Amino acid sequence: MNQNTTADIQEHTVDESICSSENLVYTKPQTLTDDPMHYCPGCGHGTAHKILMEVVDELGLQSQTIGIAPVGCSVFAYHYLNVDMQEAAHGRACAVATGVKRMMPDKYVFTYQGDGDLAAIGTAETIHAANRGENFLVVFINNGIYGMTSGQMAPTTLPGMFSTTSPYGRDVETMGYPLKIADLLALLPGVAYVTRQAVHTPANVRKAKKAMKNAFEYQKKKLGLCLVEIVTNCPSNWKMEPLESNQFVNDKMIPFYQLGDIKKPEVK
């Protein structure tokens, strides 16, 4: 797949004396299972899973967190996120999360949804949960395409962007404009926190993780719905190498889906 390999590379021998627990700066979060993830090489789903579980670990909430998995590439999220998980029908994660949170208001509840799941088939469930001000976190993975079903146009597909159902590029005249659903949801009084982040560089990964942590803290205060959008890649269906896809996120996705907080609660 990659041309940047070298056959006769000088491999480094590990200096065991450095590898002690007091020198540890990064290791996989405990709350992520050891199962190898099924995502394509370089896909942002893995990165998003990882930081979500880092937050759960750091806040010590493994036994108090319940996640709702979507339909889409992350349909098997429950194999990797080692917290109580419930699968929902396509698009219905916010409806399921509403039930779970109302029955167990002291648990931390999140949904994890792609853009096809959240912004197409699940639009109604998402908007009404937001409008009711339900107290859970929505992690929204926006890769501008239907990944799992092999790359059809999503509501979030950029103008001119190619997909199997817009083979000449998305023509906004006939196919409509990309939906900035995070901006729409931010208008609703029931929504406490809306932020748009990315995971294509280490600095962005850090910020996205901080945003998820904020959302858990707001959930504790029962401030309303929190939405963390992650603008990310789909190397396979964009037909790009992973690095090239991250460049596309930087050059094309982010100028349209601008990063930053769209709505933030006033916390006393």
Place this chain on the structure above:
Amino acid sequence: MAKAIGEVIIDIEKCKGCDLCVDACPTETLALSGKINHKGYHYAIRIEGDCNGCAACAIICPEAIITVYRKIVKSEKVVA
């Protein structure tokens, strides 16, 4: 002057050779191996280089398979 010395351990059987860590490393300490793992991917390896344990590689890794250690060593004063 204190100096940070890093060490990275990569779980190569879970690596998918995406190249993101190689690109993220500021010290050019990583590369993709010419060899493949059992899944057929050219996995990431640490090569000779001045790893400073910044963890950029581990933070960008979608598979969460990189462990990073960092030791601060006080180097002796260099007389100019």
